[in-house]
Amino acid sequence: MASASSRPRAVIIGAGIGGLSAAIALQSAGWDVSVYERTRALSGIGAGIVLAANAMKALRQLGADQQVSRLGAPVRQADIYTSDGRLLVSLPTDEQARRYGVQSYLIHRADLHSALLGRLEPGTVRTDKRLRRWKQSERRIEAVFEDGTTAEGDVLIGADGLHSAVRAQLFGEAAPLRYAGYSALRGIAHWHDERFPFERGGGFEAWGPGKRFGVSAIGQGRIFWFAAVNAPQGQELPPAERKAAALRQFRGWMEPIEALISATDEASILSHDIFDRRPLAGWSRGRVTLLGDAAHPMLPNLGQGGAQAMEDALALARCLRQACGTPGTPDAAAALRQYERERFRRTALVVRRSRGMGRMVQLAHPAAMAVRNRLLRLLPAQMQISRLDWLVGYEP
Numbered sequence: 001m002a003s004a005s006s007r008p009r010a011v012i013i014g015a016g017i018g019g020l021s022a023a024i025a026l027q028s029a030g031w032d033v034s035v036y037e038r039t040r041a042l043s044g045i046g047a048g049i050v051l052a053a054n055a056m057k058a059l060r061q062l063g064a065d066q067q068v069s070r071l072g073a074p075v076r077q078a079d080i081y082t083s084d085g086r087l088l089v090s091l092p093t094d095e096q097a098r099r100y101g102v103q104s105y106l107i108h109r110a111d112l113h114s115a116l117l118g119r120l121e122p123g124t125v126r127t128d129k130r131l132r133r134w135k136q137s138e139r140r141i142e143a144v145f146e147d148g149t150t151a152e153g154d155v156l157i158g159a160d161g162l163h164s165a166v167r168a169q170l171f172g173e174a175a176p177l178r179y180a181g182y183s184a185l186r187g188i189a190h191w192h193d194e195r196f197p198f199e200r201g202g203g204f205e206a207w208g209p210g211k212r213f214g215v216s217a218i219g220q221g222r223i224f225w226f227a228a229v230n231a232p233q234g235q236e237l238p239p240a241e242r243k244a245a246a247l248r249q250f251r252g253w254m255e256p257i258e259a260l261i262s263a264t265d266e267a268s269i270l271s272h273d274i275f276d277r278r279p280l281a282g283w284s285r286g287r288v289t290l291l292g293d294a295a296h297p298m299l300p301n302l303g304q305g306g307a308q309a310m311e312d313a314l315a316l317a318r319c320l321r322q323a324c325g326t327p328g329t330p331d332a333a334a335a336l337r338q339y340e341r342e343r344f345r346r347t348a349l350v351v352r353r354s355r356g357m358g359r360m361v362q363l364a365h366p367a368a369m370a371v372r373n374r375l376l377r378l379l380p381a382q383m384q385i386s387r388l389d390w391l392v393g394y395e396p
Contacts, residue, residue: 155320161294190222319338
């Protein structure tokens with residue numbers, strides 16, 4: 001592995017949630033880590049993200065949970081309505097917090113990113129570094145970037161997202177992207193109305209035929225909203241059309257949906273199709289592996305993309321520490337195989353159930369919707385909680 005006088009070295013491609021989490025965990029384990037990000041600046045992009053109990057427990061291990069709780073908003077209310085405002089179910093968030101020992105939070109992705117960056121050693125992240133290719137030998141890996149520079153290490157970790165360059169070289173066209181059947185609009189509004197005190201920590205979803213709208217406080221006086229609309233693939237809208245399209249899609253829905261859309265800066269509204277991939281048989285070859293969306297992209301319906309990336313990071317660091325922490329212990333490849341064994345079944349299950357949840361919440365046929373809504377109203381509160389034990393009750 002590395003000589004007794006040097007630390008083992010990891011090269012991480014991608015400075016998103018998974019890449020930064022892996023860097024924090026590996027630095028804590030004594031590794032020398034460099035993270036290479038293709039964008040020129042680590043700017044505040046994206047919208048809101050939910051951090052369920054398992055994500056908050058992962059953040060606690062990464063040392064970022066307290067800052068996240070300061071910057072974000074606790075989930076104290078989570079209700080589901082029909083599009084005209086009839087309550088379907090009120091999720092017992094306080095009981096969930098007691099059951100799992102931690103409150104769930106919502107936060108702007110940029111704030112989460114900042115909290116993770118603050119846990120890294122200075123100079124860890126290097127921007128404007130687009131990967132061209134990588135190669136490996138029995139003892140080392142080398143990453144080659146488009147500017148002609150290179151980076152060497154003991155392992156290469158692809159944390160470069162849905163369109164991962166590391167994954168493409170590893171597996172080519174294996175497990176192509178799968179369109180979810182719906183596209184998303186997302187926005188953040190600075191909005192206040194005494195009738196809807198979201199700043200206390202809460203939100204709701206409204207479900208209609210083939211579309212849904214969700215609202216959550218994410219801290220700092222901001223309200224995050226998202227919309228998912230059944231549509232053919234390739235219906236992403238240019239910025240100038242997004243606000244009008246959202247107002248058109250949700251005209252007449254329960255308050256305050258139209259008011260929130262109207263209060264949102266049009267230039268900040270995001271539009272994109274939603275994809276996942278069928279789970280691969282493995283993520284690693286030799287000294288190269290994947291984590292997060294590069295390994296197992298999932299639909300957002302269970303709110304677990306970021307959480308699973310952080311769980312990956314902790315498991316990967318643990319496996320590498322156990323296999324490579326002693327000078328002269330050479331088997332990084334075995335550590336990566338162990339990481340796969342620990343993480344594959346859980347992440348594959350989340351991928352499958354996220355897709356199944358999407359089919360249920362995006363129903364368009366009136367009879368199917370009526371059956372779903374009746375079952376939701378009849379679901380006991382205790383069952384609402386316990387059915388998520390396998391997911392958010394997990395100890396990373």
